Amino acid sequence: MTTDPATALPDLSELEAGAAVVRLPMTVKFRGVTEREALLLRGPEGWGEFSPFLEYGDAEASRWLASGIEAAWQGFPEPLRARVPVNATVPAVPAGQVRDVLAAFGPVQAVKVKVAERGQALADDIARVAAVRDALPEADLRVDANAGWTVPEAVEALTRLGEFSLEYAEQPVPGINGLAEVRALLEARGTPVKIAADEAVRKAEDPLRVARARAADLIVVKAAPLGGVRRALRIVQEAGLPAVVSSALDTSVGLAAGVALAAALPSLPHACGLGTGALLAHDVVRPPLVPERGSLPADSLGERATPDPELLERFAAPEDRRGWWLERLRRCHAVLAATRV
Ligand SMILES: O=C(O)CCC(=O)C1=CC=C[C@@H](O)[C@@H]1C(=O)O
Ligand SMILES: [Mg+2]
Numbered sequence: 001m002t003t004d005p006a007t008a009l010p011d012l013s014e015l016e017a018g019a020a021v022v023r024l025p026m027t028v029k030f031r032g033v034t035e036r037e038a039l040l041l042r043g044p045e046g047w048g049e050f051s052p053f054l055e056y057g058d059a060e061a062s063r064w065l066a067s068g069i070e071a072a073w074q075g076f077p078e079p080l081r082a083r084v085p086v087n088a089t090v091p092a093v094p095a096g097q098v099r100d101v102l103a104a105f106g107p108v109q110a111v112k113v114k115v116a117e118r119g120q121a122l123a124d125d126i127a128r129v130a131a132v133r134d135a136l137p138e139a140d141l142r143v144d145a146n147a148g149w150t151v152p153e154a155v156e157a158l159t160r161l162g163e164f165s166l167e168y169a170e171q172p173v174p175g176i177n178g179l180a181e182v183r184a185l186l187e188a189r190g191t192p193v194k195i196a197a198d199e200a201v202r203k204a205e206d207p208l209r210v211a212r213a214r215a216a217d218l219i220v221v222k223a224a225p226l227g228g229v230r231r232a233l234r235i236v237q238e239a240g241l242p243a244v245v246s247s248a249l250d251t252s253v254g255l256a257a258g259v260a261l262a263a264a265l266p267s268l269p270h271a272c273g274l275g276t277g278a279l280l281a282h283d284v285v286r287p288p289l290v291p292e293r294g295s296l297p298a299d300s301l302g303e304r305a306t307p308d309p310e311l312l313e314r315f316a317a318p319e320d321r322r323g324w325w326l327e328r329l330r331r332c333h334a335v336l337a338a339t340r341v
Contacts, residue, residue: 009340010043010073012333018042018072020307021325022251023317025281028101030091030114030249031146036280037317038251039325043072046302049224049254050329060203061328062335063227064248069336070228071257076301077229079263083295084245085109086275087142092117095127099135104278108294110140110167110271115157116148122157133164140271144170147178147199154182158193162186167270168194170220176200180215196220196244201235211239218242218270223257224250232261246273252285255296256305259289263298284311 020040026033031053038051048071052061088105090098092114102111111132115125125143132141141164149157154172161169172182172195183195197216201207202225210216219236221243226232236243245262247255258274277283277290284307289296297304317325 009333009336010069012330014043015041015069015329015333016326019326019329020312021317021322022284022312022315023321024251024283024315026279027104027281028091028093028097028279030279033249036249036251037321037325038254039329040251040253040284040307040312041068041072043069045075046072047253047305047307048072049250049257050332051224051248051250051254058328058331058335060225062332062339064224065329065332066231066336067224067226067228067257070230071253071305076257076260077233077264079260079298079301080266081263081268082298084259084262084268084274084298085271085295086291087112087140087271087273088291089273089276089279090114090128090132091279092120092124093128094124095131098128098131102132102135105275105291106293108139108271108275108291110142111136112142112144112170112273114146115143115161116145116153116172118148122160125157126160129161129164140167141165142167142170142196144198145172147171147174149173151178151181151185155185155189158182158186159189159191162191162193166193168196168218170196171198171200174199176204176210176213176215179210180213183215183217194218198246202226207235208238211241216241218244220244220246220273221261222246222248223261224248224254229257229261229264233264236265242267242269244270244272247276249276249279251280252277252283252289253305253307255289256301259296259298260301282311282315284308284315286311
């Protein structure tokens with residue numbers, strides 16, 4: 001990662017001094033998670049979040065730490081808009097649960113539906129998407145396969161799901177070549193569905209390769225996996241593709257970084273995947289950053305990302321988990337120290 005004098009790495013002791021580790025229950029299972037753990041950092045400019053998923057290795061997780069440090073030690077760039085429109089996110093639930101999940105988000109103009117869940121069939125995806133379309137006939141509807149299909153499966157699935165009029169399909173298959181192939185095959189069939197790259201951006205050595213390869217119509221960007229708001233802004237600018245800002249299933253502290261990113265983008269053509277606070281049964285900030293009439297506020301984000309001490313105490317992670325996170329913090333800090341000069 002590039003070195004910026006304004007983001008000199010704080011000492012580990014400074015990070016440890018302001019660290020709180022929480023475990024928050026979720027209302028519904030999402031990407032196999034029913035409780036979300038996060039380490040929150042208090043710095044001179046406010047709070048930041050370090051919450052890479054538990055299975056991530058240190059190199060990948062260290063980018064999330066850079067993002068948390070940016071928020072707490074540098075703050076956010078000036079917003080260009082007052083509110084950020086968001087989508088509802090429907091996990092891979094049975095079709096019968098769709099209305100309950102949607103209700104938690106309140107009125108929204110866009111919905112993202114998870115598809116291609118391991119152990120489920122295309123019929124489950126079709127039923128879930130049909131249930132969303134039935135509940136919200138006018139909504140912009142996108143699906144996210146998290147690279148769960150092969151190329152032929154994706155072509156078949158998106159041809160069928162395309163009947164529900166999709167805004168785009170996020171990461172239908174793994175890799176950049178796979179995305180390009182699906183895009184070309186759908187177009188050749190006369191059933192074009194726009195393709196968005198997510199994992200091919202946030203997990204790639206080079207987040208710009210997907211754009212250079214013209215493998216996607218748009219990119220999904222997340223502040224934490226990309227190393228922070230400013231780095232994500234540079235990636236969007238250099239990619240030259242429309243961007244959708246999405247969450248990393250963060251607490252309100254991390255969501256504020258996503259909102260800051262979305263609010264600072266010169267162009268924001270799509271609703272953002274930042275409504276996921278509605279999937280948490282409890283949060284650390286009062287009031288939490290959850291959608292209000294389909295959008296989130298982009299002003300006073302420092303205040304909106306300040307945890308309530310009582311909530312930090314109530315949802316403090318068990319001692320062994322706090323130890324695990326502090327150890328991870330130490331390792332990821334060492335990765336950042338080795339990559340910044
Ligand atoms: O974009 C959204 O609507 C919500 C965020 C979301 O889908 C994700 C959050 C966290 C981890 C990811 O697996 C997932 C995604 O793939 O976009
Ligand atoms: Mg995705």
